[in-house]
Amino acid sequence: MGRASYKVEGGKMIKVQLTQKDGKIEEIKIMGDFFLHPEELIEQIESMLVGSPLEEESLMSSISALIEKRRAVLLGCTPRDFAKCIMMASV
C-alpha cells in the first residue's frame, strides 16, 4: 500500500492511498480537507482511475476532464495537485 500527503501551498491537504500492479493503479482513495462539488464525484474519480497508468500528465488530464464534464468545482487544490500526490504515493 502506497501513501502520501501533500499540502498545497496556500491551499488544502491531499492524502492518497493506493495499491498498484504493473505500473497501473489497482485501488485508490483520494482524501483530504479540500472541497469538491458535488462531493460524490470523488468516488467516480477514484473508480475512473483504477487501471490508469501511473503517469502524472495523463492522470491530471483525465481527472480534469471528468471534473469539467460534470461541471464540478474543486476548491483548495487542482487536478494537478491530485496527480502529484498520486505519483508521490506510487513510489
Add this chain to the structure above:
Amino acid sequence: MVEEWRLLDTGVHDAFYNMALDEATAVARSRNLVPNTIRFYRWKPSAVSIGYFQSMEDEVDISACESKGVDYVRRITGGGAVYHDYEGELTYSIIIDEGHRLVPKDILNSYEVLCSGLIHGLNLLGVQAEFKPINDIIVGGRKISGNAQTRRMGVVHQHGTILREVDPALMFSLLKVPSEKIRDKLIQSVKERVTSVDLHLGREVSFEELKNVLNEGFEKTLNIKLARGKITDHEKRLTAKLREKYSSKEWNFKR
C-alpha cells in the same frame, strides 16, 4: 417588505442528530416545505466532525475520543476536522435556495457573502473579524471560524463554527498527529494561529449574547428578518431516519 427567514435555535444535541437535522432541513427546503433557515446549535457530548473527503482513521484518535466520551461523525460537507466543544463552540447553519439573490453562482464568492453575517455579528461584539478565502473568518490574523458548504437539490447548505473558547491541547488529544514528537509543536502552532471570542475580548461571552449578535449580523448584512420558528414534523421524521446514517459505521468510516 423585508424577506422573512426561519430562525431555529435547536440548543444542545449529539453529533448524529445535529448532522441529521441539517440535512433534513436542506431536503425540506428543496421540497419547498420550509422557508430559508438559519440555525444555531451546540454539541453534547462534545464531538469531532470530519470533512466528507477525510479518513476517520487517519484524522481522529478513536480510542482517545471513546475514553473521553467524545463523539465523532463525518459531515456531508468537505473541509477539515473540527472539534465541537460543548462549552467552547457554537455552530450555525444556513439553508437557502440556490437561486436566491444572495447566492452567487461562484462558490468562493458565496462563502464570503454568507459569512458576512457572522463577520458583522462579531464586529458588533468588538471582534474585528474579516473573511479569509477559501472558508475562514480571522481576527488579527488568527482563525476564529471555519465554514463548509454543500449544494444539492438546488439548495445551498453552509455550516460553520464560531469559537467561544479554545483548548488546543485538548483538541490535539482527539486528533491524530503525524508523530508524538511534533505534538507539542502543533499545539503551539494552533495557539498562534487560532483564537476565540473570549480570548480575543478578555471576557466571558455567553452563548446567548453570541447568538444575539450573530442574529443581528445576519439580519443587517443579508437584509432579512429572522423569525423564531419550529422544526416541522416532516423534518423530525427525516431527522430520525438520517440520524441512523450519521451514527453508522458505514458512513463514518467510508473513507
